[in-house]
Amino acid sequence: MSNQTTDTHVYLFGTCLIDLLYPDAGMASIELLQNAGIQVIFPPAQSCCGQPAFNSGFRSEAREVARKQLDCFPKSYPVVVPSASCAGMMKHHWPELFEGNRDEERAYEIASRVYELTEYLVDRLDYQPVDKGESTTVAIHSSCSALREMGVADRIEKLVGGLQQVTCVEQAYKSECCGFGGTFAVKQPEISGAMVTEKAASIRDTGAERLISQDCGCLMNIGGAFEKQGEGPECQHIAEFLLERSNGS
Amino acid sequence: MSESRNRILEALKAHSSEADLPSPPVYKPQLTWSKDEKLDCFQTMLESVHGEVHRIQEDQLGEKLAQLLKQKEVKRLLCSPKFPQAIYDGLNAIECLRYDRHISEWKEELFNSVDASITTTLCGVAQTGTLVLWPDREEPRLASLVPPIHIAVVEADTIVETFAEAISEGNWASQMPTNALLISGPSKTADIEQILAYGIHGPKQLIVLIVNNQE
Amino acid sequence: MDHKLGEEVNSRFGKRIGEALADPQIRRNFRNALDGVMAKRAEQFPDPDELWQLRNLDKAIRANSLHKLPQLLEQLEQQLTDNGIQVHWAVDGEEANKIVSDILDGRGVKKIIKGKSMVTEETGLNHHLEQLGYEVIESDLGEYIIQLAEEPPSHIVAPAIHKSRLEIADLFAEKFPDIPYTDDVDEMTHSARLILRKEFASADAGISGVNFAVAETGTLCLVENEGNGRLSTTAPPIHIAVTGIEKVVEKLSDVPPLLSILTRSATGQPITTYFNMISSPRKEHELDGPEEVHLVLLDNGRSAIREDDELDATLRCIRCGACINHCPVYVRVGGHAYGTVYPGPIGSVLEPQRLGIHEAGKLATACSLCGRCGEVCPVKIPLPQLINRIRAESNEAASDSTVRGHNSLRNQKEVLTWKLWSALYCSPLLYGLFTRTATVLRVLAPSKLGAWTRYRKAPKPAARSLHAMAARKGVDHE
Structure with missing residues (x-):
């Protein structure tokens, strides 16, 4: 892993969830990268990595949507994704999805340059977070994809740990799934509901002022539970949090 | 042979590729322990699972046995002819039984009125605190299993580092006995709320005497 | 237990899950027991x-x-x-x-x-x-x-x-x-x-x-x-x-x-x-x-399981139960909810194959694909991948599938949903139209989304999509 990157440009793959529901997380990702001197390209033809259909057992639909994305990254720049679950889909499942298919080679090639945002910041940019904010207490929830599929959950810990005015508190059962799981939340709503209810309670018990994650799916799930229950910390994507701390606002 | 046998094997063979997978390597954990380290590990591991361990010299066996049996209030001991008769001589009031009949002739008695047994061991395994037994006519299978106290004698020199070593050094593959047995502690269960309880079916107490052979 | 194991698994799965979740004693029993087992396993692998x-x-x-x-x-x-x-x-x-x-x-x-x-x-x-x-x-x-x-x-x-x-x-x-x-x-x-x-x-x-x-x-x-x-x-x-x-x-x-x-x-x-x-x-x-x-x-x-080059990994299982112990779904619903001999992640892969998708394929839906099972499996069975595969066998199996009852859970409503989804997300034009409409009409977004909103508030589309914001800020297109 080179800490002194020679990257001049990166592609940002914004993800469908961020596009429609959390665009501020996407813009913050772009701004963080730009502030670090990287030229960010946002291919306008992008939509979704195909994960929702893939995880529901509809692989041909997933493949068609994923295929459209392959055209978005023609140059050899890194593809930065502000979501570990979408990055995991692109890095690990695109090759599988296109196996034996005319796009197999392309899928492999793109997969090899996919980075989850915090992974990119730490591994490629050696990003040193700046903290101009007031002192605060946060809890971190890493997505299952960040923890296990991508194995990058230590990067968000490192980034938040580098903020001098921020204290990290740890919730019980920290590495356990929040219960989102894409269409799992729809197909098994009661189990998913039990999981998120307990996850929300364990985070609330820490007394943290904010919950930070690298995945908006988890934040939508846990944050939705906080709102429903009428109490809980504010939820924020790591990109927005880092940007806000560096601006001191 | 049966029709089902052929059906199963044919189905399996129809979906077998000719290509050979590379054979998995033989497992050899790299441990390099001195004799003392092996002994210490063996003892620590056994004690961690409620085994009672004593280190003795060869000529202390009879004395130690008498002392233990008295302390445990053993009245009837199932003996092994593999030890010199002398070790049983000092047991006085304790009745020494021999397992010299077929089990069907004295099953009830063995299950209900024998307090303890003593057996030899083939070897010990340091890494896991394990006794290896190869029961035979002189020390039948139930001898180490049915009485509530099992006293096992291990010669210090026989303790190897790992189970894998015991198998390869002892060339087990060419001479497997009717029953080969690894014992690591007294019988236990955690089937109620994961709480450990000892002596559910096998011995409640496992007493291991490590005999240091004087050189 | 109301029924013999391995029968009417699919049809009774939802009911059994509901009953299990409603029993706080069962949930406490499982949580306490599994917390201990997970900690003991972790201690055994310090290196x-x-x-x-x-x-x-x-x-x-x-x-x-x-x-x-x-x-x-x-x-x-x-x-x-x-x-x-x-x-x-x-x-x-x-x-x-x-x-x-x-x-x-x-x-x-x-x-x-x-x-x-x-x-x-x-x-x-x-x-x-x-x-x-x-x-x-x-x-x-x-x-x-x-x-x-x-x-x-x-x-x-x-x-x-x-x-x-x-x-x-x-x-x-x-x-x-x-x-x-x-x-x-x-x-x-x-x-x-x-x-x-x-x-x-x-x-x-x-x-x-x-x-x-x-x-x-x-x-x-x-x-x-x-x-x-x-x-x-x-x-x-x-x-x-x-x-x-x-x-x-x-x-x-x-x-x-x-x-x-x-x-x-x-x-x-x-x-x-x-x-x-x-x-x-x-x-x-x-x-x-x-x-x-x-x-x-x-x-x-x-x-029959061995005939499939991916699913044959199921047979590597040595029945240690580690996948079950680490499963966030199993810990909440317990073993009986599955209605099969083998519960949890390995059950959700093995039972749909053994009994057929038509009988037990739904077990594979009870998984958030969190990946813990695959992480702890001692023989590296890629359980999340196989669960995903069982889902594919349930809906869109390949023509040469050897899995019993493949495609038997395929339903037209779901098929149509994914076809529409695919059409929408494949076309930049339609997709752009969709996000613009959703963001403009965000006040009209439904506040009730079935079971989702029993436990959470419904998310609302943002005022502007990331596409729109990036364009407005002049982020490079290529």
Whole structure:
């Protein structure tokens, strides 16, 4: 892993969830990268990595949507994704999805340059977070994809740990799934509901002022539970949090 | 042979590729322990699972046995002819039984009125605190299993580092006995709320005497 | 339990989940038990490199066994026969049960003592033997408890894990009114010892499972802590072992690394109290041990599972239960909710294949794909990947699929939804129109989204999409 990157440009793959529901997380990702001197390209033809259909057992639909994305990254720049679950889909499942298919080679090639945002910041940019904010207490929830599929959950810990005015508190059962799981939340709503209810309670018990994650799916799930229950910390994507701390606002 | 046998094997063979997978390597954990380290590990591991361990010299066996049996209030001991008769001589009031009949002739008695047994061991395994037994006519299978106290004698020199070593050094593959047995502690269960309880079916107490052979 | 395991799995799954989630006692029992088991396992693997190497080795050993399965089974049969152990083959559970009862028939057998065996749960052997008038007694403490309670196991390693100490104390009090009530674990254990000792001494036959069957030497290996496995296979004059055909391993030297990872993964023990290796019946000069030993090799769908190059990894399983212990779904719904012999992640992969998608495919929906099961599997079965594959087999199987009942869960409404989704997300034009409409009309977004909003507020589209914001800020397009 080179800490002194020679990257001049990166592609940002914004993800469908961020596009429609959390665009501020996407813009913050772009701004963080730009502030670090990287030229960010946002291919306008992008939509979704195909994960929702893939995880529901509809692989041909997933493949068609994923295929459209392959055209978005023609140059050899890194593809930065502000979501570990979408990055995991692109890095690990695109090759599988296109196996034996005319796009197999392309899928492999793109997969090899996919980075989850915090992974990119730490591994490629050696990003040193700046903290101009007031002192605060946060809890971190890493997505299952960040923890296990991508194995990058230590990067968000490192980034938040580098903020001098921020204290990290740890919730019980920290590495356990929040219960989102894409269409799992729809197909098994009661189990998913039990999981998120307990996850929300364990985070609330820490007394943290904010919950930070690298995945908006988890934040939508846990944050939705906080709102429903009428109490809980504010939820924020790591990109927005880092940007806000560096601006001191 | 049966029709089902052929059906199963044919189905399996129809979906077998000719290509050979590379054979998995033989497992050899790299441990390099001195004799003392092996002994210490063996003892620590056994004690961690409620085994009672004593280190003795060869000529202390009879004395130690008498002392233990008295302390445990053993009245009837199932003996092994593999030890010199002398070790049983000092047991006085304790009745020494021999397992010299077929089990069907004295099953009830063995299950209900024998307090303890003593057996030899083939070897010990340091890494896991394990006794290896190869029961035979002189020390039948139930001898180490049915009485509530099992006293096992291990010669210090026989303790190897790992189970894998015991198998390869002892060339087990060419001479497997009717029953080969690894014992690591007294019988236990955690089937109620994961709480450990000892002596559910096998011995409640496992007493291991490590005999240091004087050189 | 309202139903026989393995029947109406799909149709009753939702109801069973609802019942389990509504029972706070069950949820506490599972959480407490599994927290302990997970911590004990973690303590056994302090060195990630050693774990990594051992998992790779054990995966290779199991893959090798499956690759050479027909040859190894023939070798196993030959060796066992040479050693004096009688070998029988059963295509399905019914045949296995019949083989067992035929062995016992006319031999004056009345009482049968059983060591723990999941394969005989699979075949429903106890029920079969009881119908023929035999008395069948489970001797593993957990199995004994659930036999008293007339329930199936809720976990493959710890069958009574769903019951609390107090529930078990009440059960003993009800079944054994002569024994004074106690909720002390040592005292309950002692009572069970006394009761079952009589059964061991008087049983006419013993039935057990097998953890590994060694082809090289013709050896049946059993892993246990209690001594009931040793007693069941030593005290009665007849011993019948029943095992799935996948349990064979090639060499005796394959056993130590498998044993090491099995006990550490299953219960967090460096080794179990007993490891029992049986290679023959009583020899003429020996004074105990069964005069007859039989091995029943059961297929029951396994050879079909092996036909698929991805799903065959299912058969590497050594039944440690680590995937189950670490599953955030299992810990909340427990084993009975699945309605199958094997619950949790391995059950959600194995049972839909064994019973067919039409019967049990829905189990694969009860998974958030969190990946913990795959992370802890000692033989590196890619469980999340296989669960995902079962979902694909349920809806859009390949034309050459060998999975029973593939595509039987495909429903037109869902198919249409995904077709529309695909059309929308494939076309930048339609997709742009969709996000623009959704963001502009965000106030109209539904505040109720079915079950989602029972537990959470509904998310609202942003005022502007990321596409719109990036364009407005002049972020490069290419």
